[in-house]
Amino acid sequence: MTDPVLSLKGISKRYGKLEVLKNVSLDVHAGEVVALLGENGAGKSTLSGIIAGSRAPSEGSMAWLGQDYAPASPREAIDKGVVLIHQELKLLPELSIAENVFIGRWPMKNGVVDRAQMVRRAQEQLSRLNLHIPATRKVGGLSTANQQLIEIAKALALNAKLLILDEPTAALGGVETEALFEQVRKLRSEGVGIIYISHRMDEIKRITDRIVVLRDGERVQDFADSATPVRTIVESMVGRSLDRLFPPVPDPTSKTVLKVDGLTSVDGAFNDVSFEVKAGEIFGIAGLIGAGRTELVRAIAGADPVRSGTVTLDGEQLALKSPNDAIAKGIVMVPEDRKDQGLVVSHRIGENIVYANLDKMGSRWLMPAMKRRFADAAIKAFGVKGRSDQLASDLSGGNQQKVVIAKWLTRNPRVVVLDEPTRGIDVGARAGIYDIIVGLAKSGVAVIVVSSDLEEILGVSNRIMVLAQGRQTGILNRSEANDVSVMELATQ
Known part of the structure; x- marks a missing residue:
């Protein structure tokens, strides 16, 4: 050579x-x-x-x-x-x-x-x-x-x-x-x-x-x-034997946590979408690029306005005007674009985690030691490879994603929405994200996962809703969902 x-x-x-x-x-x-x-x-x-x-x-x-x-x-x-x-x-x-x-x-x-x-x-x-x-x-x-x-x-x-x-x-x-x-x-x-x-x-x-x-x-x-x-x-x-990539997905309870009824966007990105998510359920949303998946979950998280339809949480119909409204009610979202929408990358890891939890800190005066303890606990719990005083910009994409997840899950939310949670993340690190998702379901949280990775959406979901050009074309149970059935609905 x-x-x-x-x-x-x-x-x-x-x-x-x-x-x-x-x-x-x-x-x-x-x-x-x-x-x-x-x-x-x-x-x-x-x-x-x-x-x-x-x-x-x-x-x-x-x-x-x-x-x-x-x-x-x-x-x-x-x-x-x-x-x-x-x-x-x-x-x-x-x-x-x-x-x-x-x-x-x-x-x-x-x-x-x-x-x-x-x-x-x-x-x-x-x-x-x-x-x-x-x-x-x-x-x-x-x-x-x-x-x-x-x-x-x-x-x-x-x-x-x-x-x-x-x-x-x-x-x-x-x-x-x-x-x-x-x-x-x-x-x-x-x-x-x-x-x-x-x-x-x-x-x-x-x-x-x-x-x-x-x-x-x-x-x-x-x-x-x-x-x-x-x-x-x-x-x-x-550096270890990879026995499995997707952990066993638990069965959900019968209690409905989130109900979406006839939701329609103001710009036609999605129309008349209806579904329910149970406590302990992982609800997947699949579809091709441009199907309206991200626009739908942004509306559920209060980031985008809707023309009509309702979002109901634990029996209470919500009037979401902003993400703050959704967060206050217990709906959090891990966005697809972690750098522009999920983090302040020029700030430290610990600061990013604390920013999302200021109302949970229990004091108007945040002492450095208090912030560090809070952030360090989240970093350890979610396996972030970094220190609380390290800039978020110094982290790899996967560890930045873990910081975004950590900052929201420390709030103990009722509904967690993850839009492309493993985009740009390698196979080994993806297994850790899947463990977190399944762990949320086991704790009774209602989880919504949007993914373009068909293997991923099939591997982690109890049920899968498919969108095509903004239309809801079907909801598949885990037992009937496969790459063929999902793609048939996605191309209608």
Whole structure:
């Protein structure tokens, strides 16, 4: 094999006393796709950030095309040909698609921005991804899936020599994913090296050449063949035998906690939806992208207004004008977008947990020791890999999600709504989220789970309601729900 385009030797990273990477070495060659796997908190994003210039290693060295490589910023890395596509979107909504694709490196003509060339080149990259949207359109208002494809189009326009894809399909549907895979294969054939981070094992087996596994910040396993059995890969990630992914789902009680009757949105996202959730029941909501699932649960949680219909909790009809109204009644929601809607990422973990529980603290004056004890108890209870004084922005996506869950579950709610609870979370960490969900049901909480992952929705739900284009097309019992029956209803 030829010399690697990128070579890492003994990379370590510490935040104070917390060591998140420990002596990691890695080579990536031209024209290969290397899967980088590990549980959330294993160090994948930190290592990617070091390669892409957004973080500096505490120890170790890197080489790029045989020369010393220590980028002081993402701009320096991009200039070398190293591009990171983040899991979290970083587009500017008020700018056009073309402006986002070429921001900071505008094509110029006679001293001014050549907008015609910029739009033409951006449109070419969108076409490569089968995204047929005018490049002159503003990014604001586009779906998450389309915004993710625009992030990928930015990288394609950079003519990268090394591309790092961090959970690139987390927000994509099947058609968009296939278009991305087509481009990955094309880039590989052109000699581009690719580091591919994903929690979706079917993708790893389809698109990657070899697999590198991190656990607790260390490189613990290499698999030269991506055809290695999934169970073997996952067990190396979690460091234990994986007996099961989904825990046994308990039977609910006969008591109705939440009743939704004829709920209709103000903008047509969903119409005339009715269902009940029992105490101790996990009620799944399935459907394709654009079916109205998120809009429905946001309305139930008081975040969006409705045109008609009712929400009843424990026999009391609610008049929800805001999320605060729902929270006060005992309905909490873990949103799909944890960074923008679930956390203040620039604040500390402990502060995020306390913010959601100020009325539960029992005192007008919050002493630092009181806040720390409260936050530490929640961190321990929900397995967050972090300290209360650590910034939420320093956490992996999975641990950020656990913080969002922890801050709401410490309120002992009656209804918990989880919208895409394991989006961007690896297989090992997902098992911990499922344990939390089932534990809530066992304690008598009514749980609603929205998920695009069919295996997940089938694995954790007592019943599944399917939406298609805002319409309720059916509710399936666990015994009759399978991938075929759900998809038949989702495509009506």
